Amino acid sequence: MIIGIDTGYGYTKAAAESGERVLFPSVVGTGFERRMAGMVYDGTSEADNYELVVPGDTPEHYFIGYLALSQARDAARPFSDERSNAEEIRPLLLAAVGALCKGEPVTMVTGLPLEPFFKQAPGLKKSLERLSGTEILLNGSPVKIVFEDVIMFPQAVGALYGHLVRGGIRPSGVVGLVDVGFKTTDIILYDAGAKKPLEGYVDTIPAGTNDVVVAVQDEIKREVGMAPNPEWVEEAVIRGIPLTFDRRKFDVPGMAAAKSAQLAELVASRVARRWSDCLKRLEVVFLAGGGAALVQGAVSRLARCEVMPDSQFANAAGFLAKGLVTVARGKAGNGGD
Structure with missing residues (x-):
């Protein structure tokens, strides 16, 4: 599966070749058990709320997007100007890819603003590649994130x-x-x-x-x-x-x-x-x-x-288009195998 993802400072936008999309504020907060969830309608659909758990010896629990804005006391945009490392955007990426990939291996295309792209993109690519194999629980459903390829492309x-x-x-x-x-x-x-x-x-x-x-x-x-x-x-x-x-x-x-x-x-x-x-x-x-x-x-x-x-969605759609063309050319170069 090919996914174009734009983890913007404001919103995370992702588009898959299936035609499915996700959009949510790039906001992350500490998650907790919601005993009152669903008791009162808060104006957002369940699809707008992302609860992410990364299991392990010390499980990580996050509220993401609208859920973080409305529920997390420490909701914040985890972005610095230095983005060579994917750690600070990891919850956003895992949530977006997990919501779209359906457990399939992914060719992911993403990018950075023009100014820092050439300096920071190589480091970010390596950092993203290390996320491959991560197992998560997204809104209670298990998903394994596997990247077949990570392609970097400048925003704009x-x-x-x-x-x-x-x-x-x-x-x-x-x-x-x-x-x-x-x-x-x-x-x-x-x-x-x-x-x-x-x-x-x-x-x-x-x-x-x-x-x-x-x-x-x-x-x-x-x-x-x-x-x-x-x-x-x-x-x-x-x-x-x-x-x-x-x-x-x-x-x-x-x-x-x-x-x-x-x-x-x-x-x-x-x-x-x-x-x-x-x-x-x-x-x-x-x-x-x-x-x-x-x-x-x-x-x-x-x-x-x-x-x-x-x-x-202009950048996310452009990243997806870049992925589709790149993968198609790769298959043509391999004789269509």
Whole structure:
């Protein structure tokens, strides 16, 4: 089985060749026995909740995604800028792959943001390969994770590659891609005629949708003198609901809308500087990532732009496309065996 998985700072997205997908916040917390589970409907389906146990002499018990947000006191996003080691994203990967693989061996394609990719990808690949053979319990069901191959591919390039393979890129000139993630925004130019990326116009902007969450958190802190947990703010943003904090109710969705405009202007400004001598040549700019719609208005002032279909899954779908092509070529090279 081939699976493309994007363990983003904000959300983990995974797509299998079967057509199945999973999507959940990249949040991990310590798990425990839930004696009241199912007594009250909390607005999420059982499929949205991931409880992971890694058996052993010292079993590891995790709540992941929405379950961690709603139940784990220590829910957090376990990401640092250094991602050469898979240990901190291991629960997310095991949950996503376990939910899709049905116990079958997996060719997994994943990646990193453009800026750290070439430095950190070799180490991450080796670390991921060592996870092969891990046995887990996912929502009570036993699954053994086996990797036949681990393929690394840069984010943003993955989104562009997937769009190309699906026939979504029809221009013959220069096209751009802006991939707005949770913590970073990748930008890349691609010469569709020559079928190659323009390396001098690639950049990773250290800003994303998390900036909106932090800005809302800071505004609440200025008003009441203390900051709410960022996961509480994020949950209010995700669900589009107010946040009650320190005996006050805050219109988090409304506050987030105002902060999103600031993010859009920042991204557009960096795009304009990096691509300054190519802006007049651009045929179209494709927008990908969970924050694509947030920057559309600002980027459209620079060039014609389009939000990719299912933009949040653009990299995961691109990784899957890369895996499908790579495996097909390998079989062709072996005479179809």
